[in-house]
Amino acid sequence: MTRRDLIHKWFFYALGLLPVWLLDACILPRFPLFGTIPMLLPLAAAAVAVLEGAYAGAGFGLAVGLWWETAYPGGFGGLVFGLTLAGLIMGHLSQYVLRQSFPGYLLCSAGLLAALDALRIVRGLITHSAGLGAMLQVAVPEVLWSLVWSPLVWLLFQRIYRRVGGTRLA
Amino acid sequence: MKNFLRKNGILLLVIALLLSILIGVSSSLLGGNADPLSNVVSTITAPVRSGVAAVAGWAEGVYQYVFQYGQIQEELSDLRAQVAELEDQVRQGQEASRENEQLRQLLDLQERRRDFVFESARVTARSTTNWESTLTLDKGSAADVEAGDCVVTETGVLVGVVSDVGLNWSTVSTVINTDIEMGGIVSRTYSAGILEGNFELMSQGRLRLSYLPEGAQLVAGDEVLTSGRGDVYPSGLVVGQVEGVFTDPSGQSRYAVIVPEAQLDSLIEVFVIKDFDIVE
Numbered sequence: 001m002t003r004r005d006l007i008h009k010w011f012f013y014a015l016g017l018l019p020v021w022l023l024d025a026c027i028l029p030r031f032p033l034f035g036t037i038p039m040l041l042p043l044a045a046a047a048v049a050v051l052e053g054a055y056a057g058a059g060f061g062l063a064v065g066l067w068w069e070t071a072y073p074g075g076f077g078g079l080v081f082g083l084t085l086a087g088l089i090m091g092h093l094s095q096y097v098l099r100q101s102f103p104g105y106l107l108c109s110a111g112l113l114a115a116l117d118a119l120r121i122v123r124g125l126i127t128h129s130a131g132l133g134a135m136l137q138v139a140v141p142e143v144l145w146s147l148v149w150s151p152l153v154w155l156l157f158q159r160i161y162r163r164v165g166g167t168r169l170a
Numbered sequence: 171m172k173n174f175l176r177k178n179g180i181l182l183l184v185i186a187l188l189l190s191i192l193i194g195v196s197s198s199l200l201g202g203n204a205d206p207l208s209n210v211v212s213t214i215t216a217p218v219r220s221g222v223a224a225v226a227g228w229a230e231g232v233y234q235y236v237f238q239y240g241q242i243q244e245e246l247s248d249l250r251a252q253v254a255e256l257e258d259q260v261r262q263g264q265e266a267s268r269e270n271e272q273l274r275q276l277l278d279l280q281e282r283r284r285d286f287v288f289e290s291a292r293v294t295a296r297s298t299t300n301w302e303s304t305l306t307l308d309k310g311s312a313a314d315v316e317a318g319d320c321v322v323t324e325t326g327v328l329v330g331v332v333s334d335v336g337l338n339w340s341t342v343s344t345v346i347n348t349d350i351e352m353g354g355i356v357s358r359t360y361s362a363g364i365l366e367g368n369f370e371l372m373s374q375g376r377l378r379l380s381y382l383p384e385g386a387q388l389v390a391g392d393e394v395l396t397s398g399r400g401d402v403y404p405s406g407l408v409v410g411q412v413e414g415v416f417t418d419p420s421g422q423s424r425y426a427v428i429v430p431e432a433q434l435d436s437l438i439e440v441f442v443i444k445d446f447d448i449v450e
Binding site: 022024025026027029030035036037039054055058059061062065066067069070071072073074075076077078079080081083084085088091120124129130131134135137138141142 | 179182183185186187189190191192193194195197198207208210211212215218219222223226295296297298299300301302304306333334341348368369370373
């Protein structure tokens, strides 16, 4: 695969991230379901990691993490490393343990969303900012409502993968 | 070695770790100002957010006009009745302030005044997470907006406090967000307390007025204002109404649950108080 092909491929993946970001940051927060807003960016990171494997998944995770930290308010930097590591792990899991399919992606997405909220809960417990019950009441609907959006994100990135993914441009 | 690191993604992890540290350190050093990278990205994406907000606002307006026409008409007639009532109160008030002015002159008292420097701003985005309550505005440091500035509605009701500022955008922690802490006072009884966001109450769209004095006799519906103690925030801004009074789990102090007056989920235009001078 030439450098030009690589740029072409990742340009399309970045383009795929754009509607996901628009939905996540600008549109869905206006229409919360029972007060809950979904998290779509982790779904995008999971989709590319499952489809492209560990190394590409880590790279895309880094890009998504960087975007999350810089385009959203209140970033402290941890998501860049967190999503890179998650991309690497999910890529390895899909290559060697799970299948590179929608069920594998769904499992990876659920794991990533749960891990992100678990970290928030741990932080909340350490800083005594809220009780476990109250935080679970936010985390559980958030993970479930986010997973409802997973087929849409999967279809979007699967379409990109079928067009330019893997070594298709080579 | 280089190939091993590259192949296993270790190199990417190291880069990610360095970036995380860089963002973390710069955002903590800059306090209320956005770190340079966030500032650049948010400045570039601000027009997109504004565009989406404008389209969404227009669509909501059309929806309301088409499907809630009857309700709007009803609201209009209610508001007309309220305006007539308020006009009557203004006439009485004008008479009272003339009398007040004469008495102040007689007693040689300093005139009470409230001078605010406002900056109007549009809400371009709402909280993108369920863990905090924030708004993104289309004005930032280029319009002299600073972290710590209070944000109010067109009727002077407190919306929140600016927490993060970029070039052409700023983030507002709403009054129900967990990082809010300011002096509050109940206008009927003059009972003072601390207005603070609480995670449990945030999802219900409420906040607390904590550390109430022992003898405070509050009732549901009492109006709560900012006290302005410490001169950090202006006094007299309407925050909300008392919903109920409860005893702290420790049993040592009482707190009131406050329903904010501002409709936080439907705000379109707000005003940032960039400077204030209050003489009471």
